[in-house]
Amino acid sequence: MQFSKSIEAFQQAQQSIPGGVNSPVRAFKSVNLNPVFIDCAKGSTVVDIDGNQYTDFVSSWGPLIFGHAHPEIVSAINKAAQKGTSYGAPTLYETEMAELIVEMVPSIEKVRMVNSGTEATMSAIRLARGTTGREKIVKFVGNYHGHGDSFLIKAGSGAITLGLPDSPGVTAGNAKDTLLANYNDLASVEQLFAENGENIAAIIVEPVAGNMGVVLPEKGFLEGLREIATKNGALLIFDEVITGFRLAKGGAQEYFNVMPDITTLGKIIGGGLPVGAYGGKKEIMDQLAPNGPIYQAGTLSGNPLAMAAGSTMLKLIRNTADFYPELERKAKKLEEGIRNNLKETGIKAVLNRVGSMMTLFFTNEEKVSSYEEAMSADTTRYAKYFKLSLESGMYIAPSQFECLFVSYAHSDEDIDNIIAANLNALKELKRLRED
Ligand SMILES: Cc1ncc(COP(=O)(O)O)c(C=O)c1O
């Protein structure tokens, strides 16, 4: 494979864009490579500007659960665009979108659309603070909720990958209102409530952590958070920006049968266009302006193109009878293939999977169920694994601390190919270690 056009494009981009990218995780910095610039994509395949083809397991970081350029979604966007791209006034698209979300996500009775997952979480904690009259929030180390000031404190995703969990620019005043607990450690949450109970507006959590790599909630963890929040008069916020519509049509709350007070959504609900949303019980959502006093707004919120793409995506999911069983089948096949490869090569690693999201951690630990265990992963080894995968035509996240996403567009052949590529990469890692 050769990458000369991407190398030139990156050099040019760096002249006018900080780091050459509009989101840090795209820069391939932690894997020490030049990012590939994408020309186009269809189904499970992306093509870079040098003409290299990859089977895509990044899926635009989650949204593209039906693959790239799905004809129904593209046609819905085209149709909407013909009628104008934004009005700053209500449209029927928005009600349709809201009704679909309310129908599919069990704890949501009303929902407000925004433009990104970041906006959704920022707005959700304002709503929680405004509703409870309390100021502090509990956040988990290694969870990522976008780049709002309150969340860039021991944050996951690119913040871990680049070694920047606590961003300069977040004021001390802001940071002091974010209390940190440990994922899968209810005692750490109890402790915070024992010290600050009266002041805590909400617990915000990724119900499955996806931004320190995939880390599943242990049995009783989500139930425990529900109980602690209720007992202390705090709200429970599930950040389902990744898990929403991925684990089940009702997200992680349906999958694990634990109901939050507020849910944040993003990624899949935009069908590949910029979108976020937050929703919950009527009494809480009606605290928002113009019904209530808590302010939140957006020039492009509920944008007709995004609503057309998103509602088409949700209808595709709802109307595809074998959707979640098929995702599970393919993802399980991939999991089993990788496990066999690990056995065959004797490489030690931990594979965490739930539904169509998974992470292969290059660690000597026996399991990864905490931030510390996730952080024990050998990122140098991951960087080599990433390079080998890319060179064999598999596009996976350029970071150890992200998810691999299986989509409905992946064929059995795609899964066989990535299993074969994984075997070759593991053999090479073994050889490199032995040299
Ligand atoms: C769980 C979670 N919450 C929030 C966000 C922020 O979403 P966005 O990147 O759309 O702002 C992300 C992004 O990856 C996420 O994974």
Ligand SMILES: NCC(=O)CCC(=O)O
């Ligand atoms: N899991 C983390 C993301 O999806 C973030 C994508 C981005 O910040 O570009």
